[in-house]
Amino acid sequence: MSFLDDLQTLRTEALAAFGAAKDAAALEQARIRFLGAKGSLKAFAKRMKEVPPAEKPQAGKQLNEASAELEAAFAAAQAACGKPAAASGPKLDVTEPLPPEQRPEIGRRHPLTRTVDRLRELLGALGFEVVEGPEVEDERHNFDDLNIPADHPSRDSFDTFFLDGSRALLRSQTSTVQVRVMESRKPPLRVIAPGRVYRPDKIDATHASTFHQIEGLYVDRGVSMADLRGTLQLFVEGLFGAGTRVRFRPSFFPFTEPSAEMDASCPACGGSGCNVCKGTGWVELGGCGMVDPNVFLAVNRARGDNAYDPEVWTGFAFGFGIERMAMRRHGIDDLRLFLENDLRFLRQV
Numbered sequence: 001m002s003f004l005d006d007l008q009t010l011r012t013e014a015l016a017a018f019g020a021a022k023d024a025a026a027l028e029q030a031r032i033r034f035l036g037a038k039g040s041l042k043a044f045a046k047r048m049k050e051v052p053p054a055e056k057p058q059a060g061k062q063l064n065e066a067s068a069e070l071e072a073a074f075a076a077a078q079a080a081c082g083k084p085a086a087a088s089g090p091k092l093d094v095t096e097p098l099p100p101e102q103r104p105e106i107g108r109r110h111p112l113t114r115t116v117d118r119l120r121e122l123l124g125a126l127g128f129e130v131v132e133g134p135e136v137e138d139e140r141h142n143f144d145d146l147n148i149p150a151d152h153p154s155r156d157s158f159d160t161f162f163l164d165g166s167r168a169l170l171r172s173q174t175s176t177v178q179v180r181v182m183e184s185r186k187p188p189l190r191v192i193a194p195g196r197v198y199r200p201d202k203i204d205a206t207h208a209s210t211f212h213q214i215e216g217l218y219v220d221r222g223v224s225m226a227d228l229r230g231t232l233q234l235f236v237e238g239l240f241g242a243g244t245r246v247r248f249r250p251s252f253f254p255f256t257e258p259s260a261e262m263d264a265s266c267p268a269c270g271g272s273g274c275n276v277c278k279g280t281g282w283v284e285l286g287g288c289g290m291v292d293p294n295v296f297l298a299v300n301r302a303r304g305d306n307a308y309d310p311e312v313w314t315g316f317a318f319g320f321g322i323e324r325m326a327m328r329r330h331g332i333d334d335l336r337l338f339l340e341n342d343l344r345f346l347r348q349v
């Protein structure tokens with residue numbers, strides 16, 4: 001048999017073997033046999049010595065072509081076989097769910113963030129624009145301009161975090177933003193200010209030294225207590241569902257007059273009484289009232305004009321604790337759960 005005939009035979013056998021390999025292991029066997037370092041093709045190349053000089057160029061060309069053809073045939077057979085692990089194991093079902101311990105952790109927004117987003121959505125639909133203010137404040141914005149007198153107990157260091165060496169403080173309420181917005185804009189305006197506030201309270205199930213409030217302010221001609229009531233009614237129904245009722249109880253805040261504490265009918269029992277509402281049928285949400293004319297006058301002093309003339313403009317304001325809202329919304333009885341980053345809790349709400 002001549003060199004070229006034998007090469008042709010080798011070529012045919014190798015192609016047949018690659019084509020017949022049923023899995024990656026069989027294909028690898030065929031590769032070692034024909035293309036490996038000690039395989040048939042390498043051994044065959046040594047036979048070039050026997051080829052007469054005149055035929056060498058032709059033989060060399062044929063050998064190279066056969067080699068390239070077999071490498072390509074092997075690559076094609078390998079691609080058809082798929083990856084070795086998948087080909088040798090059971091068929092991969094990409095739709096099968098992973099066992100729980102192998103599933104990737106999927107993040108989600110914190111329940112307080114989700115509550116703020118819901119409040120922004122509800123009040124945004126009623127025309128309120130979101131505004132922000134600084135968390136480090138001065139006494140004027142946190143107290144004076146909100147009509148809180150110098151001898152008021154909330155100005156004590158037991159009730160407010162004063163920063164060392166200055167009269168700067170961490171704001172104890174988001175009402176500061178009311179003053180800041182009115183200083184920089186003329187009426188009418190309708191804004192909400194969600195944000196973090198600070199008080200040196202001992203941490204327990206219903207208190208924390210850092211918590212969140214949302215402040216609302218609406219100033220226009222002819223705004224009345226009825227507008228406040230109507231706005232809060234719509235807001236509460238959006239938050240807790242249709243049929244939720246609103247109740248005002250007379251109260252006092254330095255920056256509103258008249259002032260009210262606002263309750264909603266208990267979202268857990270609908271008002272019949274349960275342990276969430278301690279049997280009363282009502283849950284407390286926050287404070288509200290008509291903007292005290294003294295606040296408008298303080299804003300005018302800071303502005304140096306009479307833009308907020310209390311004879312022309314009236315307004316209402318309200319403030320709610322966001323943690324309290326989230327607790328009512330999700331039936332949570334301990335505020336500390338929001339702060340502990342315990343995934344067993346966070347995954348549930």
Ligand SMILES: [Zn+2]
Pocket residue numbers: 266267268269270271272273274275276277278279281282
């Ligand atoms: Zn109840």
